[in-house]
Amino acid sequence: MIRDEFASLVARALTDAQAAGDLPxxxxxxxxxxxxxxxxxxxxxxxxxxxxQSLVRMRAVEIATALQRHLPSHEALAEARVAPPxxxxxxxAPGWVASQAAAIARDGERFATSDRGAGARxxxxxxSANPTGPLHVGNGRGAAIGSTLANVLRAWGYNVExxxxxxxxxTQVAIFARTLYARYQQTFGRDAPIPENGYPGEYVAQVxxxxxxxxxxxxxxxxxxxxxPRLGERGIELMLEEIRRDLEAIGVRYSNWxxxxxxxxxxxxxxxxxxxxxxxxxxxxxxxAVWFASSEIGEEKDNVLIRSDGVPTYFATDIxxxxxxxxxxxxxxxxDIWGADHQGxxxxxxxxxxxxxxxxxxxxxxLYQLVTLKRxxxxxxxxxxxxxxxxxxxxxxxxxxDATRFFFLLPSAGAAMDFDLDLAKRRSEENPVYYxxxxxxxxxxxxxxxxEAGLSAxxxxxxxxxxxxxxxxxxxxxxxxxxxxxxVGELAPHHLPHYAQDxxxxxxxxxxxxxxxxxxxPELSRARLLLLEATRVVLARTLGLMSxxxxxxx
RNA sequence: GCCCUCGUAGCUCAGUGGACAGAGCAGCGGACUUCUAAUCCGCGGGUCGCAGGUUCGAAUCCUGCCGAGGGCGCCA
Numbered sequence: 196m197i198r199d200e201f202a203s204l205v206a207r208a209l210t211d212a213q214a215a216g217d218l219p220x221x222x223x224x225x226x227x228x229x230x231x232x233x234x235x236x237x238x239x240x241x242x243x244x245x246x247x248q249s250l251v252r253m254r255a256v257e258i259a260t261a262l263q264r265h266l267p268s269h270e271a272l273a274e275a276r277v278a279p280p281x282x283x284x285x286x287x288a289p290g291w292v293a294s295q296a297a298a299i300a301r302d303g304e305r306f307a308t309s310d311r312g313a314g315a316r317x318x319x320x321x322x323s324a325n326p327t328g329p330l331h332v333g334n335g336r337g338a339a340i341g342s343t344l345a346n347v348l349r350a351w352g353y354n355v356e357x358x359x360x361x362x363x364x365x366t367q368v369a370i371f372a373r374t375l376y377a378r379y380q381q382t383f384g385r386d387a388p389i390p391e392n393g394y395p396g397e398y399v400a401q402v403x404x405x406x407x408x409x410x411x412x413x414x415x416x417x418x419x420x421x422x423x424p425r426l427g428e429r430g431i432e433l434m435l436e437e438i439r440r441d442l443e444a445i446g447v448r449y450s451n452w453x454x455x456x457x458x459x460x461x462x463x464x465x466x467x468x469x470x471x472x473x474x475x476x477x478x479x480x481x482x483x484a485v486w487f488a489s490s491e492i493g494e495e496k497d498n499v500l501i502r503s504d505g506v507p508t509y510f511a512t513d514i515x516x517x518x519x520x521x522x523x524x525x526x527x528x529x530x531d532i533w534g535a536d537h538q539g540x541x542x543x544x545x546x547x548x549x550x551x552x553x554x555x556x557x558x559x560x561x562l563y564q565l566v567t568l569k570r571x572x573x574x575x576x577x578x579x580x581x582x583x584x585x586x587x588x589x590x591x592x593x594x595x596x597d598a599t600r601f602f603f604l605l606p607s608a609g610a611a612m613d614f615d616l617d618l619a620k621r622r623s624e625e626n627p628v629y630y631x632x633x634x635x636x637x638x639x640x641x642x643x644x645x646x647e648a649g650l651s652a653x654x655x656x657x658x659x660x661x662x663x664x665x666x667x668x669x670x671x672x673x674x675x676x677x678x679x680x681x682x683v684g685e686l687a688p689h690h691l692p693h694y695a696q697d698x699x700x701x702x703x704x705x706x707x708x709x710x711x712x713x714x715x716x717p718e719l720s721r722a723r724l725l726l727l728e729a730t731r732v733v734l735a736r737t738l739g740l741m742s743x744x745x746x747x748x749x
Numbered sequence: 750g751c752c753c754u755c756g757u758a759g760c761u762c763a764g765u766g767g768a769c770a771g772a773g774c775a776g777c778g779g780a781c782u783u784c785u786a787a788u789c790c791g792c793g794g795g796u797c798g799c800a801g802g803u804u805c806g807a808a809u810c811c812u813g814c815c816g817a818g819g820g821c822g823c824c825a
Contacts, residue, residue: 229767231767231768232764232769232770232771233768233769236768240767240768242767242768245767245805245806246766248805249805255805278768279768280767280805281805282767282768325825362825366824366825481822482822484822484823485823486822486823495751495752495821496822497822498822498823499822499823500823501823502823503823504823506823508823508824508825509824510823510825513825534819535753535754535819535820536819536820536825537819537820537825538752538753538754538819538820539752539753540820541753542753562753562754562819564754564755564818564819565818567818602761605761605762605763605773606761607762609754609755610754610755611754611755611817611819612761612762613760613761615760615761618760618761618774625774626787627773627774629787630773630787630788633787636785636787637784637785640784640785641784641785642784643784644784645784648784689762689763690763693762693763693764696772696773697772700772703788703789704789704790706784706785706789707780707788707789707790710783710784712784713784749787
């Protein structure tokens, strides 16, 4: 991308200036270019002179001038100017900018793809909510972040798999099964109370009714007997069916659903890992429980692996799960998207990977802060255990899948977010996502109109794109690769919806100022149609990376 | 008590070592005989939580304090 090419120009200017004796020899830091806020400061700006002025013992302006003198020429570079207190500002050549409209239109769907990932195998695991209830709003945020990162990594040449880890073992599942059995008995008129700590939500009763309707009383035991374990399993299946459907409704599809139970199978990862940890001396027994002696390898505390009742903890199975990813299944990277309530889990899981020599550097965790759902001023409780709850499906139904995803992606993962349903609903027509989608629909409309007028971009002369609005738009298009690189590097998908809005704005301004279909000016029309095609491609790609639709009309 | 994250315009949020701090929404005022007005143009709005420090330069880094959320050996 052009930023990298310009950066290497500056780096070469530096070494050339040193060779010529205009600058003293020293080990220079890597050249980083930024976009100045003000257009008069150019398209790219090098602050290298300011950063090295104390090393070189020259004034930054003098360093910048030396760099300017040795800067190699480049077809995309119009000029370089020295600006106080010591910036070297680079200006794109308008002719080159215009030519990029043709290049982008030609690249089409391949624009802003890269092979930098070099086929490295990355597994992105996200949502992975307990199958003991419907997905809530917080899960939706994880889904939007995880699936978008997966899309972006794929575009950057990584070999990506998306996985949902099913917590179908352990305490919560057992409680769910007991609750379900109580509800199931109630459908047959028995006075079966919901167990203490059980799930009070109405949805469990709905599952119970469905099972009764479809399978009758086959799971009914004699009064007072233990529930049939198959009932709980059936309930989990039905919950997973619902979860899968809710996720598909916002464009999320997994390559793999991984069951926690299979981890614990005879000879499975759980037993392998526990044996290895014992062998390596990382396990101690105390107070009837089995512990990971993590305090001996730099953690604050030891952590329980097997509870005194013999049941493995979530932590223990999660170690096995990640060992399975990184060692057995040989993923180069395991990228986990977790809610901030799992924050304390990160460092001890990495410690466990270290203890097992299981490439802890391959484990990345993106933590997203929790979502507060609001209706106006009223905070809506999200707890799965509260009786009343607003599910992800409810939100999607109210706001729509595209707007839901866009809203979830907008704030950075590290910032807690308020999701005001009333606001999202009331302003649905002024939603930023519609602003972006409308740009795409408008382009389609113009392309249709051009077709009717017998005009196309074939044989267009891109150099006619000299209008300010045209130049600004192409410059905006050229940013997508930089945005993607940032998203990949920082694992921060929120840059995409912000870019999408900037891009849409540049288009809407162009639309207002520049007439495209004009039979009096067929040459200019052709050039502008080319620009439209390039813009359409980039808009569609940006939306596609967020799994948001790019409509042809609105 | 300790640890993590956050605190930027009335609201929701970008910006995390550069040049005069930005967007959307909300408010006010304009623009449709012209490819979709779900649009565009203009105006007002900020002690960047507070106080120190580092730096040529701090919303950004460091320290302390205040506030919000989350976490802290047998929930997941």
